[in-house]
Amino acid sequence: MRMSELSRLSGVSVTTIKYYLREGLLPAGRQLSATQAEYDGNHLRRLRLIRVLTGVRGLSVSATREALGALAEHAGDTHRLLGLTLGSIGPAGDAAEDSTERTEVDALVEELGWDVHGSAPARATLAETLGSLRDLGVPFDRNALVSYARLAERTAVLDLGQLDRIDDPLELAERALLLTVLLEPALMALRRMAQENESARRHGGGRR
């Protein structure tokens, strides 16, 4: 396909596509003439991935180039690939590495038997939230945390199950990112509706 078609299908403007080509984020097309090149499905997938990395995840162009490079390097190692795309997502909490809550989170991960990298930002995020709840005087017991973690395990099985039949490494990385990041507001919306329903069930209310 020509660049205009690539632009139409990806929703990325021709100007931006040219910028990505110059910056080396998108590989060059097959040159047809001095002014025309041919692009294919790989370009389209790569463009979508760039859009997710820069848009949804908010990475800079240079961070995106690095991420794409790392993905290409580990394309053959699915776990490493998913680790790179998923493990690093999200703002790291700024809880100190040696806070009480961080120790608590590390102990929880150990108890759950989870295989999670020691430097995963999610550990810090969780520790920070526990710290906030404590600061606000909200009791939050360990049993509840373990129960939430067990539900997270089942969510993750659903998440990964949707990546099962994808062989292309870039497509896998893209899908994993999209499902993780884009589904977040949906999962939170489901939780709120479920809370409303559960509140009706417990405290009356009746169908409207």
Next chain:
Amino acid sequence: MRMSELSRLSGVSVTTIKYYLREGLLPAGRQLSATQAEYDGNHLRRLRLIRVLTGVRGLSVSATREALGALAEHAGDTHRLLGLTLGSIGPAGDAAEDSTERTEVDALVEELGWDVHGSAPARATLAETLGSLRDLGVPFDRNALVSYARLAERTAVLDLGQLDRIDDPLELAERALLLTVLLEPALMALRRMAQENESARRHGGGRR
């Protein structure tokens, strides 16, 4: 307690407390003399709630005053109270009311048998996410959505279970808000760690 003690315990500055008193967000203390007043636990709880509404939820002072008024009005009706605090949380999606995805969400809620208000912002949020996934060419089947919804039900049972022994309506509203809003990053962090673990389980990796 005196205002300085109230400030210390709530973490809200004396200047801000005086501002809340002037704006009618916080009821006046019991006057001891022309310049001194006595505050109690109700003032402290109310201050924490104001802090959550303005800080975590980002409400304006006038919106907070309205929210507090509505809470006081329905203090005797737990379901209504939780509906007010939880049902209205979060940015409403801007998906059109009559979009394909909105119809899909409404049908899903019906199928699940959930008692959820027709105008709950979460319906629009969910519809918007489904629309984004579709725009990006990510297939997301209905069965997966139902499975996620069933997990949300179990999460909601955990959420509401933590509010069981709270009788004071303002405290209940505060706790419900805190658990819903503050727990979000924690739940997402648990999901990411669980994904990493599930990826290790499926694609090898071994404990580090």
